[in-house]
Every structure is written in C-alpha cells, then in structure tokens.
Amino acid sequence: MTESTGFTTRQVHIADETVSAEPRALPIYLTAGFRFTDVEHSADHFGTGAGFGYSRTGNPTVDAVERRLASLEGGDQAILVASGQAAVVCALLSLLSSGDHLVAATQIYEGTRGAIIHNLERLGIETTFVDATSIDEWRAAIRPNTKAFFAESLSNARNDVLDVAAVSGIGDERGIPLIVDSTFTTPYLLRPIEHGAAVVVHSASKFLAGQGSVLGGVIVDDGRFDAAKSGHLYPHLTTADRLGGPSYAEKYGRRARGQYIRESVVPRLGPTPSPLNAFFIGQGIETLSLRVERQSANALAVAEWLAARPEVVGVDYVGLPSHPHHALAERYLPRGSGSVFTFTLAGGKAAASHIAESVEIITHMTHLGDVRSLILHPASTSHAGRTEAEREEAGVFPGTLRVSIGIEDVDDLLRDLGRAFDSLPASTPQREVVVL
CATH class of the missing domain: 3.40.640.10 (Type I PLP-dependent aspartate aminotransferase-like (Major domain))
Structure with a gap:
C-alpha cells in the first residue's frame, strides 16, 4: 500500500x-x-x-x-x-x-x-x-x-x-x-x-x-x-x-x-x-488460591464473632461445628469452608436493616466473591420471589443477612460490625441465654 x-x-x-x-x-x-x-x-x-x-x-x-x-x-x-x-x-x-x-x-x-x-x-x-x-x-x-x-x-x-x-x-x-x-x-x-x-x-x-x-x-x-x-x-x-x-x-x-x-x-x-x-x-x-484462603479464614473469624453476639439467633456457616453439615464439610472442604454465609438477628427485619445500613467497610450490594466484604438482606432481594414458607425452608427469615467476606484485615471487619451492633436500639430483641 x-x-x-x-x-x-x-x-x-x-x-x-x-x-x-x-x-x-x-x-x-x-x-x-x-x-x-x-x-x-x-x-x-x-x-x-x-x-x-x-x-x-x-x-x-x-x-x-x-x-x-x-x-x-x-x-x-x-x-x-x-x-x-x-x-x-x-x-x-x-x-x-x-x-x-x-x-x-x-x-x-x-x-x-x-x-x-x-x-x-x-x-x-x-x-x-x-x-x-x-x-x-x-x-x-x-x-x-x-x-x-x-x-x-x-x-x-x-x-x-x-x-x-x-x-x-x-x-x-x-x-x-x-x-x-x-x-x-x-x-x-x-x-x-x-x-x-x-x-x-x-x-x-x-x-x-x-x-x-x-x-x-x-x-x-x-x-x-x-x-x-x-x-x-x-x-x-x-x-x-x-x-x-x-x-x-x-x-x-x-x-x-x-x-x-x-x-x-x-x-x-x-x-x-x-x-x-x-x-x-x-x-x-492467578491469585485465586491466595484470596480464597484469606477469605475463608476471615469468614470463620467473623462467623465465630457473630455466633457469640446475643442479638444473633443463628449463624449458617458450615465452618462452625454447630452447623449440621460441618462433618461433611470437613470431608469435602478441607482447605476452608468458603466465605459466603448468612446469620439471623432476633430483632427481625428492623435489626437486619440497621446492620446493613450502618456498616461502613462492608459494602451493601448484590454480589459475592469480591475482594471486598459485602452484605445483603436476602428476604427483600435475592429470595423476594419465593413465598414466606419457601424462604424459611431455605433458611431466609426477615432478620437474615447474607455476607460475602473479603480479604480485608479481619480486625477491621469485626470493628465495623461491632459499631453497627452496638448502635442497635436498646429495645432490640436478643436470644435467650441459658445459664447453667
């Protein structure tokens, strides 16, 4: 040319x-x-x-x-x-x-x-x-x-x-x-x-x-x-x-x-x-193993922290011994239990909304598997198309929140959640604690 x-x-x-x-x-x-x-x-x-x-x-x-x-x-x-x-x-x-x-x-x-x-x-x-x-x-x-x-x-x-x-x-x-x-x-x-x-x-x-x-x-x-x-x-x-x-x-x-x-x-x-x-x-x-390993470790720490909070009535994280499939997870997931799970608050939707809207480091959005930690209210979003009975069968209640834990410093995530939980109204229901 x-x-x-x-x-x-x-x-x-x-x-x-x-x-x-x-x-x-x-x-x-x-x-x-x-x-x-x-x-x-x-x-x-x-x-x-x-x-x-x-x-x-x-x-x-x-x-x-x-x-x-x-x-x-x-x-x-x-x-x-x-x-x-x-x-x-x-x-x-x-x-x-x-x-x-x-x-x-x-x-x-x-x-x-x-x-x-x-x-x-x-x-x-x-x-x-x-x-x-x-x-x-x-x-x-x-x-x-x-x-x-x-x-x-x-x-x-x-x-x-x-x-x-x-x-x-x-x-x-x-x-x-x-x-x-x-x-x-x-x-x-x-x-x-x-x-x-x-x-x-x-x-x-x-x-x-x-x-x-x-x-x-x-x-x-x-x-x-x-x-x-x-x-x-x-x-x-x-x-x-x-x-x-x-x-x-x-x-x-x-x-x-x-x-x-x-x-x-x-x-x-x-x-x-x-x-x-x-x-x-x-x-x-190229960084999949590094991220997933960190995310799984962070998720376990967050799940353990949530399980100890009186405002939380349940944590559905298979990495916890309390989960009904924990033994099966140990067989299939020896490297970690992943980083996406739900937890349910005794205070229902009002308490869940407060947490989702009060966290600052954790992002309120519909996605998962991100390097950033994310939070969502499933009953009004991902599972909104199901009946109440179908949602409950899936483990989704008005007070349920889903989190996808990222790679941040876990202490920062716990502080972020702590601030949100500590600012819940004093009248927020809590689970009953049995003293032996």
Whole structure:
C-alpha cells in the first residue's frame, strides 16, 4: 500500500499488523475475526474447528483462560461464556429437550430457579425439586425421561453441603449426569469432577475474577461421556447430523458432550464472552488460591464473632461445628469452608436493616466473591420471589443477612460490625441465654 492510496483506505489498513512479540502477560485479542491465509485455511477451519476464525466461536484470549480453568477444575475442557446464568442455561440445554425431565435441588440460586421454572418449563422441560441433602429424594425423583441432575456445591443461603459422590452415584446408575454449580467453593476448595460430577459451572464474575468488575461464566465438562451407557438418553449426541455425517459420539468419543456444548449450544445461543472480560478473569485466577484462603479464614473469624453476639439467633456457616453439615464439610472442604454465609438477628427485619445500613467497610450490594466484604438482606432481594414458607425452608427469615467476606484485615471487619451492633436500639430483641 502506497501513499497514493486514498486517505480513508489508509486510515483503516495502515499499520494493522503488529510486530511479532512474546508477552509475559496474557494478551488481549480484542477482535471480532481473524485473517485466513488462503481459501484452504478457511475451509479447514470451518470443517474441523481448528484455529480461530470468529470470536463468537473461539478467541486466543478466551482459549487460554478456558485451558487454565479446565486444568484447575480437573476437567477435560472448559467453555467460557458471558455470565454465570449463561453457563447454567447452556449446560442444561446441552442435555435437555422438550419432553425431558430435570431433577434439581431446592437449595439453588434464585436466578437459576427462575430460569428452570419460567423458561425451561415453557420449552416443555419438567422439573422436580428435591432437598439437596436427601439421597432418598434424589433417587425417588428419577423418571424414565430424566436427563440431568442439578445442584450447588454449597447452597445459598443455608450453607448446605452437597454430597457430590452420593448424588452423582445415584445418577450414574442410570447414566444421568450431575451438573454442579460450584461458584461458592471454587476449584481451590472443591473439584466436583473428582467426586463423580459430570459438569461443573461457575459464575466467573464472583471468586474467579475476584475484583467485581466483569461478568463471565464457565462450563467445565469431565470428558467421560459414555455412549454405550448414556447414549439412549441423548440422541442429539449419538445420531448422525442432518447431512449424514458422523455423530458427536463418533467424532469425539468421550468428549462428545463437551464438544456439543462448545460447537452447537454456546455459539448458536450466542453468550459470547468479551476477550477483555476473559483477560480480567484470567488475571483474577492467578491469585485465586491466595484470596480464597484469606477469605475463608476471615469468614470463620467473623462467623465465630457473630455466633457469640446475643442479638444473633443463628449463624449458617458450615465452618462452625454447630452447623449440621460441618462433618461433611470437613470431608469435602478441607482447605476452608468458603466465605459466603448468612446469620439471623432476633430483632427481625428492623435489626437486619440497621446492620446493613450502618456498616461502613462492608459494602451493601448484590454480589459475592469480591475482594471486598459485602452484605445483603436476602428476604427483600435475592429470595423476594419465593413465598414466606419457601424462604424459611431455605433458611431466609426477615432478620437474615447474607455476607460475602473479603480479604480485608479481619480486625477491621469485626470493628465495623461491632459499631453497627452496638448502635442497635436498646429495645432490640436478643436470644435467650441459658445459664447453667
């Protein structure tokens, strides 16, 4: 291209090729598409999926973060998407079709529950909700058309621990995969695939990114799809394509489910992650273990402090020996019990509102997994769409507050809470203290 080329042409094309370099940090490929060297190159990409052609179907920045997450989670492959909600929905739609049946835990995020009740149901997918902690309920809920189990590793808000091995074992008897939302535990604290789960999802906006600035989600497949055992449940994985070509199972073997998510579900539904967001998630992952370790230690100290306050009638933190699932947590979460939990005040909503509005270091907002400590009133926010009975079943009462503990100096967090508690009106109810 010469200087005689037109101004507008030059402003678009001049210097659009950078000098080759080897950056130490993950580079951001912020581009919609990629050059092909020739027609054969483009045909090979569209035929095999190799390389990169368009960022909706693959991007080097996104790919690097996916490979890192697959390794940390102990899975075969990871697919990064635009949000945690997209990860859940895409994982479910990779297995479920109209007329199918899903068994899901009652103790799940309200956004997921809403998607199941209001969206999947409208598509002809029926769901039975069960108590995540009842192995008998999981088994009894199975039908001939059941195609998936879904649960969270650590529930919001009661901190119920999922017995991953037991629940996945029940599904495995029928070839039914368990999908686990492991956002609260992260791969540093728990890797569900190692205990039998088939698919793991995360809201990468939370602990994986860590800084609270970007949205993202991830689906991790175990790469253990068994067509002989489960193929009859998933004809979309075992039948030839519309042109008579090989099925996903024939092309990819045990990787068929993950490849179907990557090639047929995510790019067609379109929850494409921004390469910039992928970069920030990748940066966050580099300090994941350090943050989660600190957050878990801080959370335990805060939970112990809250449990000793007379204004608090209950602390649902599985790291406390008083929690009914503490022994199960010691088995599944030896590195720490996470940093998201609830506590309930005897003074009801008035007392909870006072605490949420009086803390200064702890931020009042809807999010979790941040380096900053956060607080929220679930009954009027995250669980507002449930009936009072459903909220109580989930451990959410008018006086319940949810906290996500960050990496701050724990003494500062305790002082912040102490100031808020000490400023409660003198008439605020307290639990009865039994003197022996």
